[in-house]
Each structure stands twice: as C-alpha cells, then as structure tokens.
Amino acid sequence: MAHGHGEVRLETGEARRVRTVLAAFVLPLLLATIVGLVVLWPRGETPVGSMQLTVEGVTIETGVVERAATPSGQTVVVELTSGADEGDQVPVQLPPALAAEADVGDRVKVASPGPEGGEYSFWDFDRRSPVLWLALAYLLSVAVVARGRGLAAVVGLVGSLAVTVYFVLPAIMVGQSPFLVALVGSSAMMFLAVYLAHGISIRTTTALLGTFAGLAITIALAAWGTRAAELTGSGDGIPIIQESFPGVRLSDLVLAGIVIAGLGALNDVTITQASAVWELHAADPRASRRRLFGRGMRIGRDHIASTVYTLAFAYVGTALPLLIVASLWDRAPLDTVMSGDIAEEVVRTLVSSIGLVLAIPITTGIAAFLVRRQPRRH
Structure with missing residues (x-):
C-alpha cells in the first residue's frame, strides 16, 4: 500500500x-x-483562386504518351483519357528541354484547343499517381x-x-x-x-x-x-x-x-x-x-x-x-x-x-x- x-x-x-x-x-x-x-483571420472574399490558369474555353485534360518523340523531334502522340475528345490520339509538341523526358506510358496534362481551334499543347506531367503511392508508403x-x-x-x-x-x-x-x-x-x-x-x-x-x-x-x-x-x-x-x-x-x-x-x-x-x-x-x-x-x-x-x-x-x-x-x-x-x-x-x-x-x-x-x-x- x-x-x-x-x-x-x-x-x-x-x-x-x-x-x-x-x-x-x-x-x-x-x-x-x-x-x-x-x-x-481573413474575413470575406480573399484572392485565393482568383486568377485563371487558362483563357476561357480552354480546359486541362489528361492523357498517356503512346509514341515518344524522335531523337530530332519534339512531338509526341498522346491518347486522351478525359475531356470531349477522350480516346483520341493527338500530337502534342513538348518544350525542347522536356522532349527527351517523355517516355511511352507517361501520364501528361495537356491544354485543349481554344474556341478558335488549334492543337492540344503540353501543360505538365501528371504526377498524382506516383505522389499518392509515396504518400501511402510514408x-x-x-x-x-x-x-x-x-x-x-x-x-x-x-x-x-x-x-x-x-x-x-x-x-x-x-x-x-x-x-x-x-x-x-x-x-x-x-x-x-x-x-x-x-x-x-x-x-x-x-x-x-x-x-x-x-x-x-x-x-x-x-x-x-x-x-x-x-x-x-x-x-x-x-x-x-x-x-x-x-x-x-x-x-x-x-x-x-x-x-x-x-x-x-x-x-x-x-x-x-x-x-x-x-x-x-x-x-x-x-x-x-x-x-x-x-x-x-x-x-x-x-x-x-x-x-x-x-x-x-x-x-x-x-x-x-x-x-x-x-x-x-x-x-x-x-x-x-x-x-x-x-x-x-x-x-x-x-x-x-x-x-x-x-x-x-x-x-x-x-x-x-x-x-x-x-x-x-x-
């Protein structure tokens, strides 16, 4: 006791x-x-999210690289996995520094053509999947x-x-x-x-x-x-x-x-x-x-x-x-x-x-x- x-x-x-x-x-x-x-504490309206990433009528879609760029070129072929043209394969020109980085199977984000038409353009790589796996591993x-x-x-x-x-x-x-x-x-x-x-x-x-x-x-x-x-x-x-x-x-x-x-x-x-x-x-x-x-x-x-x-x-x-x-x-x-x-x-x-x-x-x-x-x- x-x-x-x-x-x-x-x-x-x-x-x-x-x-x-x-x-x-x-x-x-x-x-x-x-x-x-x-x-x-910020009250009322704040500027968060007030700036648009793209012009009106342009959307950011995802896709998969189906054909990589040639050694002397900068254009890859991307199969779209979202948006109005989902399932289509479209040519996308990459910046010179990134042309050699895009391999077949890589997931990318592309900007759709504007209201006046045109081609899809490269926006960024889609990193959600690897980052999610790393977060789960963590x-x-x-x-x-x-x-x-x-x-x-x-x-x-x-x-x-x-x-x-x-x-x-x-x-x-x-x-x-x-x-x-x-x-x-x-x-x-x-x-x-x-x-x-x-x-x-x-x-x-x-x-x-x-x-x-x-x-x-x-x-x-x-x-x-x-x-x-x-x-x-x-x-x-x-x-x-x-x-x-x-x-x-x-x-x-x-x-x-x-x-x-x-x-x-x-x-x-x-x-x-x-x-x-x-x-x-x-x-x-x-x-x-x-x-x-x-x-x-x-x-x-x-x-x-x-x-x-x-x-x-x-x-x-x-x-x-x-x-x-x-x-x-x-x-x-x-x-x-x-x-x-x-x-x-x-x-x-x-x-x-x-x-x-x-x-x-x-x-x-x-x-x-x-x-x-x-x-x-x-």
Whole structure:
C-alpha cells in the first residue's frame, strides 16, 4: 500500500508541475495565439483562386504518351483519357528541354484547343499517381514503426498545413502583416504538432517552451538579417506578387518564410533534448539538476554538430540547379554566394541554425529544472 501511495503522490506532484507550467507560460502563449488568429483571420472574399490558369474555353485534360518523340523531334502522340475528345490520339509538341523526358506510358496534362481551334499543347506531367503511392508508403512506414504516436504526428502535420492554407496565405493576401501572420501561424502550428504527436505532459510542454524560445531568437535574427542584407525574395512568382499585392513588403515575405521554414527542425531538437533529459533522469533519479544539464548538453553538443550541416545540405540539394547556373558566371566565389538568390538562402540557413543551436541549451535547462528529482539518501 505504501508503494501505491507513493505512486499517487508522485503522480500528483507531476500533475501539479504540469498545471503550474501550463498556467504560468503555456496558457498565456495559447491565449495570445487564439487572439492573434481571431484578429488576423481573413474575413470575406480573399484572392485565393482568383486568377485563371487558362483563357476561357480552354480546359486541362489528361492523357498517356503512346509514341515518344524522335531523337530530332519534339512531338509526341498522346491518347486522351478525359475531356470531349477522350480516346483520341493527338500530337502534342513538348518544350525542347522536356522532349527527351517523355517516355511511352507517361501520364501528361495537356491544354485543349481554344474556341478558335488549334492543337492540344503540353501543360505538365501528371504526377498524382506516383505522389499518392509515396504518400501511402510514408503513412505505412510511420504506422509500422511509430504506430499510434507516428499517426498522431501525421494528424498534427495535416493540421499545421491547414493553418498555412486557410490562415497564413489568405491573411497575407488580404493585407495583414506577414510578420504577425507568420508569428501567430507558427505558434498555432507548434501547439498542434507538439501536443497531437506527443500528448500533453511536462516533457512535451518543456519541448514546446524550448521551441518558442528558439522561435523568438529566429524571429529577432530574421527581422534584422532580412533588413540588413536587403533581401527582397526571388523566384518566378515575385512579379505576380508585386502586381497583385502592392502593399506587401517582399522583405516581410522573406522574413515569414524564414520563420516557418525552421519550425520542423527546431521542434525536432527540442523534443530530442527534452526526451534525453527525462531518460537521463530515469537512469539516475537522484542526479542533481546541474548534473542532468551537463549530461544533457553532452548529447546536445552532438545534436548541434549534426544540425550545423543539416540545413546547409538541405539547401544545397534543393538549389543545385541554381548553384550550377550561378557558378557559370566569371566572378569571385564570394560574389556568387552574395548574389540575391543565394544570399537569401544563406541568411535563412544561418538564422535558422542559430535558433536551433541556442534552443538546445535553453530546452535542456528547462527540462533539468522541471524534471522530478528524488532526494539523495544519506
């Protein structure tokens, strides 16, 4: 019975600590997030879906490549699988760069002739099937390896993406500050992702607090970095944004992108550090907070060493074509790195990495302070 009463007291103490931390830190953050969502939520008509992809009378149909282009040609034969001419085989001319990529059996999207007639034209490859299979493989892998917790994390991911689609993008489009929208949206995403994936506990609350601390550092550095480096964004969509939303500062969009881009990796390191401290405590329940922090930071330093190159490698991989084009120009390597397109990603990587690195000792310190410690026996 004594053992059972001891368990009740420990559980009560744990619950009391959770309530204290929630009341002192997490609830104010949650309330501020809810208020921000209410105030910034886009109301009425939004520009989402307001631009037509094609002229009136032109539709996008699907088809299968029945005959590939010859080595010296750019025209393939496509059998239509939708639309008024379904079942017909029509010639479709591909862009020069894609002529060699279309093989027999590939699914493509084509634009139908307009009201004045003409031929079908290439629109894009139809990628729905392979992406769907990859998504199913991903869900199966998560379900088998991580089981219920992994599937809960997927639900959190879907919820976070919903915040982006239904709040972040429309709110920026209707003229709300991209900085404030990114701040509130990131906070909402973190509440959904952390608590849905890991449950409500003192451990996950510790990780959440560490995430918010890293997020605050990232926001401060991103705000300074985008202004100081005169970052105004890059990409094919910038002219459309400037024309459609003249009141939106491009540097604010860059800032919002930097903040949101680092959320996943930031949450990863804080969850890992909180879990590490709890496992260290389980192995030595009477270890002092100072010793727990020191042991946790030994793990954290390894984590820091890996994050130093994680984000950098991610950028190099995604921007490889851009880097190849940039390296063709006859200029010094430093000038190449400081060019607009590349400098934006350099600043993004540096800012996110600093936030990650500093979040590790902060989270470790919070965890060492909040973890239940048993007194030493004399």
